[in-house]
Amino acid sequence: xxxxxxxxxxxxxxxxxxxxxxxxxxxxxxxxxxxxxxxxxxxxxxxxxxxxxxxxxxxxxxxxxxxxxxxxxxxxxxxxxxxxxxxxxxxxxxxxxxxxxxxxxxxxxxxxxxxxxxxxxxxxxxxxxxxxxxxxxxxxxxxxxxxxxxxxxxxxxxxxxxxxxxxxxxxxxxxxxxxxxxxxxxxxxxxxxxxxxxxxxxxxxxxxxxxxxxxxxxxxxxxxxxxxxxxxxxxxxxxxxxxxxxxxxxxxxxxxxxxxxxxxxxxxxxxxxxxxxxxxxxxxxxxxxxxxxxxxxxxxxxxxxxxxxxxxxxxxxxxxxxxxx
Amino acid sequence: xxxxxxxxxxxxxxxxxxxxxxxxxxxxxxxxxxxxxxxxxxxxxxxxxxxxxxxxxxxxxxxxxxxxxxxxxxxxxxxxxxxxxxxxxxxxxxxxxxxxxxxxxxxxxxxxxxxxxxxxxxxxxxxxxxxxxxxxxxxxxxxxxxxxxxxxxxxxxxxxxxxxxxxxxxxxxxxxxxxxxxxxxxxxxxxxxxxxxxxxxxxxxxxxxxxxxxxxxxxxxxxxxxxxxxxxxxxxxxxxxxxxxxxxxxxxxxxxxxxxxxxxxxxxxxxxxx
Numbered sequence: 001x002x003x004x005x006x007x008x009x010x011x012x013x014x015x016x017x018x019x020x021x022x023x024x025x026x027x028x029x030x031x032x033x034x035x036x037x038x039x040x041x042x043x044x045x046x047x048x049x050x051x052x053x054x055x056x057x058x059x060x061x062x063x064x065x066x067x068x069x070x071x072x073x074x075x076x077x078x079x080x081x082x083x084x085x086x087x088x089x090x091x092x093x094x095x096x097x098x099x100x101x102x103x104x105x106x107x108x109x110x111x112x113x114x115x116x117x118x119x120x121x122x123x124x125x126x127x128x129x130x131x132x133x134x135x136x137x138x139x140x141x142x143x144x145x146x147x148x149x150x151x152x153x154x155x156x157x158x159x160x161x162x163x164x165x166x167x168x169x170x171x172x173x174x175x176x177x178x179x180x181x182x183x184x185x186x187x188x189x190x191x192x193x194x195x196x197x198x199x200x201x202x203x204x205x206x207x208x209x210x211x212x213x214x215x216x217x218x219x220x221x222x223x224x225x226x227x228x229x230x231x232x233x234x235x236x237x238x239x240x241x242x243x244x245x246x247x248x249x250x251x252x253x254x255x256x257x258x259x260x261x262x263x264x265x266x267x268x269x270x271x272x273x274x275x276x277x278x279x280x281x282x283x284x285x286x287x288x289x290x291x292x293x294x295x296x297x298x299x300x301x302x303x304x305x306x307x308x309x310x311x312x313x314x315x316x317x318x319x320x321x322x323x324x325x
Numbered sequence: 326x327x328x329x330x331x332x333x334x335x336x337x338x339x340x341x342x343x344x345x346x347x348x349x350x351x352x353x354x355x356x357x358x359x360x361x362x363x364x365x366x367x368x369x370x371x372x373x374x375x376x377x378x379x380x381x382x383x384x385x386x387x388x389x390x391x392x393x394x395x396x397x398x399x400x401x402x403x404x405x406x407x408x409x410x411x412x413x414x415x416x417x418x419x420x421x422x423x424x425x426x427x428x429x430x431x432x433x434x435x436x437x438x439x440x441x442x443x444x445x446x447x448x449x450x451x452x453x454x455x456x457x458x459x460x461x462x463x464x465x466x467x468x469x470x471x472x473x474x475x476x477x478x479x480x481x482x483x484x485x486x487x488x489x490x491x492x493x494x495x496x497x498x499x500x501x502x503x504x505x506x507x508x509x510x511x512x513x514x515x516x517x518x519x520x521x522x523x524x525x526x527x528x529x530x531x532x533x534x535x536x537x538x539x540x541x542x543x544x545x546x547x548x549x550x551x552x553x554x555x556x557x558x559x560x561x562x563x564x565x566x567x568x569x570x571x572x573x574x575x576x577x578x579x580x581x582x583x584x585x586x587x588x589x590x591x592x593x594x595x596x597x598x599x
Contacts (some may be wrong), residue, residue, distance in 0.1 A: 014595060069428070069596055072431075072432050073431050073432060074427075074428045074431045074432060074594075074596055075594075075595065075596055076592065093431070094434040094435070095434070097431075097432050097433060097434050098434040100432070102432045104428070107425070107428070107429075109429050109432075111346060111350075113349075113350045113353045113354075114346060114349050114350060114353070118346055118349060121342065122339075122342050122343070122346060125338055125339050125342045126339055126433055126434070126435060127433075127434065128335065154353075
């Protein structure tokens with residue numbers, strides 16, 4: 001399948017003026033400026049295919065937003081290039097942005113003072129959307145998000161959930177092929193989160209929209225993302241689907257077996273990590289043996305009363321990926 | 326050429342929506358309208374009354390009669406009002422930089438400068454326009470400036486030039502925020518300077534200052550030179566029509582410099598927040 005987004009070795013650094021301590025330091029800074037170059041993103045490389053939903057995750061300050069902003073034409077990379085739909089974002093900004101939608105969870109593109117419909121009307125003119133496709137899109141969005149009942153409400157009177165819905169529709173009006181969502185679920189309640197996830201799934205299925213989202217919500221990742229890109233300190237740490245990353249970071253599971261007495265059997269393909277009375281915990285590698293086989297083998301040696309399987313939670317996996325192994 | 330025309334139509338189309346939205350926003354806050362309708366005209370009427378007082382005391386200011394001063398003052402207020410309608414955003418450029426407000430413009434398929442200037446057209450500027458026109462028409466009558474089509478044309482050209490000079494200077498000053506990253510509001514200072522240098526004859530200031538305001542910061546071309554040319558008050562060495570066309574030229578040059586500075590600045594734009 002064709003690549004929708006190509007990130008070719010991009011780096012971005014910020015120039016920060018270093019400030020000394022106290023009044024003395026501040027005065028010194030006036031005369032002699034110490035400019036520090038802080039790398040935000042370094043040598044990133046990846047491609048995103050048409051129709052993928054990619055979770056772009058990493059700890060605070062990892063460079064997620066910087067990368068999203070470079071992809072959406074807001075920031076220019078210090079080096080390297082970004083192609084969207086085969087076009088360079090830096091040199092063809094207007095053409096590229098005609099084909100992308102951007103939502104920042106912490107910032108709105110809607111006009112604060114006016115009813116929501118006015119913001120949509122402005123975008124209809126800016127993106128040269130004809131009335132028929134505009135109305136169709138509003139109908140579609142009404143089915144997914146129930147946007148029509150919000151159209152006459154001034155944006156300043158909206159709840160956060162309603163405002164985010166408005167922003168999602170605003171970003172979709174011109175039927176972009178690519179949608180960037182930067183922390184869209186931040187601060188949302190459960191039902192608004194649910195609506196947002198439904199929105200992401202449906203526009204991806206129905207329209208084949210490529211979606212890149214950053215989030216700190218593991219639910220978003222589990223339910224939406226077919227692929228994860230994890231970055232930390234501006235560098236790519238992991239890239240793959242959730243299962244692959246889980247297998248990579250935590251290739252083992254833990255089998256907890258309760259026997260009828262305290263004589264604990266062993267197995268050559270796993271190690272016992274703890275025993276407590278008649279309960280034993282076995283850690284085994286998923287590649288080497290299945291849980292079913294292990295239970296069967298152990299059951300032959302001693303009668304088993306109860307079993308349970310512990311897996312590393314997504315929380316743990318992501319934390320391990322962030323902190324580095 | 327056809328594409329360029331289509332592009333222009335698109336910008337006009339969007340501008341009309343921006344204007345509509347500006348009106349709708351005003352209607353949302355009706356009490357603000359009354360405030361502006363009162364305070365802005367009063368400010369300029371009082372300013373002009375001061376001139377009247379000075380002229381009544383001394384007969385003239387630096388050789389300018391009362392009618393000529395009204396003509397100058399009126400035109401200066403009109404170009405001020407126009408610059409407030411179309412270019413007031415320049416005052417707030419620093420705020421846009423600090424708050425990362427350019428993000429929105431950069432993700433839309435229109436010129437960033439255009440969106441920046443037009444996304445909030447300041448309809449309230451009209452409240453400055455009214456006292457300007459009143460004083461100007463009064464001045465026309467006093468000095469006997471005939472409203473012939475040629476004269477009206479010259480006045481319009483002059484006002485376009487003057488508005489571009491003012492707007493360009495706002496944008497240049499505001500663009501400094503791209504480098505300093507501070508939300509300095511130059512608005513108040515620049516308006517003070519503009520008021521003092523465009524509403525009175527420039528010739529009453531020291532020569533060194535006149536030189537600066539003619540060649541370096543071309544504020545003299547906002548009102549003093551074209552009005553001197555049009556009314557023939559002072560010997561400036563160029564004809565009346567010529568002084569008006571030079572004003573337009575200066576306006577275009579200042580605006581081009583502003584566009585250049587802005588586009589250099591926006592490359593340094595670093596957005597804001599996470």
